[in-house]
Amino acid sequence: MRHILSVIFENKFNAIPRISGLFSGRGYNMNSMSFGEGEDPETTRATITSEGDDQIIEQIAKQLNKLVDVIKVVELTYEPFVERELALVKVQSSASTRAEIMQVADIFRAKIIDLSHKTITIEVTGKEDKVNAIIEMLQQFGIREIARTGIVALKREFQK
Amino acid sequence: MRHILSVIFENKFNAIPRISGLFSGRGYNMNSMSFGEGEDPETTRATITSEGDDQIIEQIAKQLNKLVDVIKVVELTYEPFVERELALVKVQSSASTRAEIMQVADIFRAKIIDLSHKTITIEVTGKEDKVNAIIEMLQQFGIREIARTGIVALKREFQK
Numbered sequence: 001m002r003h004i005l006s007v008i009f010e011n012k013f014n015a016i017p018r019i020s021g022l023f024s025g026r027g028y029n030m031n032s033m034s035f036g037e038g039e040d041p042e043t044t045r046a047t048i049t050s051e052g053d054d055q056i057i058e059q060i061a062k063q064l065n066k067l068v069d070v071i072k073v074v075e076l077t078y079e080p081f082v083e084r085e086l087a088l089v090k091v092q093s094s095a096s097t098r099a100e101i102m103q104v105a106d107i108f109r110a111k112i113i114d115l116s117h118k119t120i121t122i123e124v125t126g127k128e129d130k131v132n133a134i135i136e137m138l139q140q141f142g143i144r145e146i147a148r149t150g151i152v153a154l155k156r157e158f159q160k
Numbered sequence: 161m162r163h164i165l166s167v168i169f170e171n172k173f174n175a176i177p178r179i180s181g182l183f184s185g186r187g188y189n190m191n192s193m194s195f196g197e198g199e200d201p202e203t204t205r206a207t208i209t210s211e212g213d214d215q216i217i218e219q220i221a222k223q224l225n226k227l228v229d230v231i232k233v234v235e236l237t238y239e240p241f242v243e244r245e246l247a248l249v250k251v252q253s254s255a256s257t258r259a260e261i262m263q264v265a266d267i268f269r270a271k272i273i274d275l276s277h278k279t280i281t282i283e284v285t286g287k288e289d290k291v292n293a294i295i296e297m298l299q300q301f302g303i304r305e306i307a308r309t310g311i312v313a314l315k316r317e318f319q320k
């Protein structure tokens with residue numbers, strides 16, 4: 001099962017190795033992690049996804065809470081939330097395939113942000129599975145490079 | 161000076177702590193790091209930004225290259241490149257401020273992706289300074305939460 005953890009911590013230079021070390025120390029992979037300045041500029045918010053046993057992730061979340069630099073850990077997995085990921089995909093292209101690639105980009109509401117004689121670079125945002133889907137559709141043209149951000153997520157605020 | 165490193169490495173569970181540890185070991189902060197599956201599914205691409213002395217960053221890049229899991233390190237700082245970041249911003253809102261918040265979102269071509277009686281959640285993508293600018297404009301309404309991906313970047317392909 002895919003777990004999503006949102007971790008808010010103080011901007012200390014050793015926070016990331018310590019946070020990521022809690023996963024690797026248990027032989028667990030983070031599928032993705034992305035982070036940047038949080039709502040308070042003294043803090044950073046990281047969004048981490050990991051496939052794994054519910055109990056082990058719960059243990060990791062508890063240990064994260066005990067790290068001195070960590071202010072808050074929220075497990076979003078069981079809550080309603082919005083998630084987004086961004087990817088840049090550089091695809092091989094010639095004059096003859098360009099129109100077809102543009103069509104694929106169009107269908108996924110992706111943007112073309114760079115063009116050369118031999119490549120097109122596409123920016124796409126959406127849920128993880130949408131990003132997977134456009135990458136799969138672009139494979140046929142030959143993908144040169146992909147840079148994915150990993151997902152960010154925030155809890156929905158509606159009340160039942 | 162802001163440095164941007166693109167690091168491609170094998171999917172090993174201890175790669176992230178080791179990579180991030182190279183920065184913290186020198187007392188250096190990564191301003192952002194984001195990573196996800198690369199063009200080869202056996203690999204991951206991380207984009208790291210760090211403010212710092214050119215020589216120290218160069219040393220870190222060399223040490224990154226020596227890590228067994230690391231396949232390739234590209235310093236994008238001195239090359240033409242495209243960069244993008246994604247942020248989710250949850251802003252306080254009431255019926256009376258909603259129109260004004262929507263106007264700000266519109267100007268930055270941001271999307272509203274969640275709405276409750278008391279909040280609006282906005283998705284924005286762009287260069288780091290654009291994301292900074294919309295966050296600055298939204299501060300006046302009261303920001304509840306921010307989740308930023310950190311930037312991803314790819315080299316431009318044009319030839320001189």
